[in-house]
Amino acid sequence: MTQRVKDLLARAVQRLVEVRDSTAQLDAEVILRHKLDLSRAELYARLNDEVDDHTSQEYYLLVERRAQGEPVAYITNTREFMALDFYVDKRVLVPRPETELLVEFSINKLQEKGWMDQEIVLVDVGTGSGIIAVYLAVRFPHLHVYATDISDEALEVAAINARRHGVAERIKLLHGNLIEPLDTKPNIIISNPPYTVIAQVEPNVARFEPNIALDGGPKGLAIFRELFTQAKSGLTRPGFIALEIGADQANDVQNLSKHFFPGSHVEIHKDYAGLDRVVIIEVEQEITPAITETQTSI
Numbered sequence: 001m002t003q004r005v006k007d008l009l010a011r012a013v014q015r016l017v018e019v020r021d022s023t024a025q026l027d028a029e030v031i032l033r034h035k036l037d038l039s040r041a042e043l044y045a046r047l048n049d050e051v052d053d054h055t056s057q058e059y060y061l062l063v064e065r066r067a068q069g070e071p072v073a074y075i076t077n078t079r080e081f082m083a084l085d086f087y088v089d090k091r092v093l094v095p096r097p098e099t100e101l102l103v104e105f106s107i108n109k110l111q112e113k114g115w116m117d118q119e120i121v122l123v124d125v126g127t128g129s130g131i132i133a134v135y136l137a138v139r140f141p142h143l144h145v146y147a148t149d150i151s152d153e154a155l156e157v158a159a160i161n162a163r164r165h166g167v168a169e170r171i172k173l174l175h176g177n178l179i180e181p182l183d184t185k186p187n188i189i190i191s192n193p194p195y196t197v198i199a200q201v202e203p204n205v206a207r208f209e210p211n212i213a214l215d216g217g218p219k220g221l222a223i224f225r226e227l228f229t230q231a232k233s234g235l236t237r238p239g240f241i242a243l244e245i246g247a248d249q250a251n252d253v254q255n256l257s258k259h260f261f262p263g264s265h266v267e268i269h270k271d272y273a274g275l276d277r278v279v280i281i282e283v284e285q286e287i288t289p290a291i292t293e294t295q296t297s298i
Ligand SMILES: C[S@@+](CC[C@H](N)C(=O)[O-])C[C@H]1O[C@@H](n2cnc3c(N)ncnc32)[C@H](O)[C@@H]1O
Pocket: 092, 093, 094, 095, 096, 099, 125, 126, 127, 128, 129, 130, 131, 132, 148, 149, 150, 151, 154, 176, 177, 178, 192, 193, 194, 195, 212, 213, 214
């Protein structure tokens, strides 16, 4: 028995509406396009085409995964970031739009410093699917790009994406804690670290996405403190650190930055909703005396 594409789609939308998926129509369409390997225009041109039973059943199984709360990106194994397509699966966090802002503000800083065509060393800390490192390596051929992650599985996904975008030879993927695995001192540290309080994370996010990518401890700040401790001696001056933060963390992260990098210039940038989401810490000179962790009150 066959079904028309539009009937398949209607049934899928109905199922997703039933479970209160707020983007039911879009999700059903994206999954169907993935299943039939069609562009949006092609899908709409073929709404009256017939689909065989086997394909329909497979499609409904994918829709059911969405109905159970799984992110669409894991179902289609793809997510767009800065207009590039990345492979994703449950080994990595699904890239978020906020992280595009982190990249854009970092590029602005790179331009401001005149480092666009310089042999500058950059590290993407907690690279996950590799989106930040891969995008910057593609865009800036002169950069020496490192990417670290504590998760071996995430690094496997980052390697897939580095190969997909032709920059596997230009990114050193290193396993380990923050910048510890580096054999050089970067001028730029960019990171979207795990900064959430896991108990406050939306249940489906916590259920499907890796906890190691989300869990930032009791206030979500532990990772910033540890990164700053390492960067104090591990960042080349002049240099900068660009971080994605939680909307309520700007003050704490700014205070931490001032403790660890006295004299640094700290910028807080907002997202389109007016929430503080990116911090950039510019460090011009070597810092003396070193501030120890026990001297900070945050
Ligand atoms: C929020 S995800 C960000 C992934 C990716 N950069 C992005 O923006 O989509 C945080 C990543 O940091 C990694 N991570 C957590 N703790 C780490 C640590 N101590 N050192 C290095 N990576 C860490 C996680 O495995 C995860 O891939």
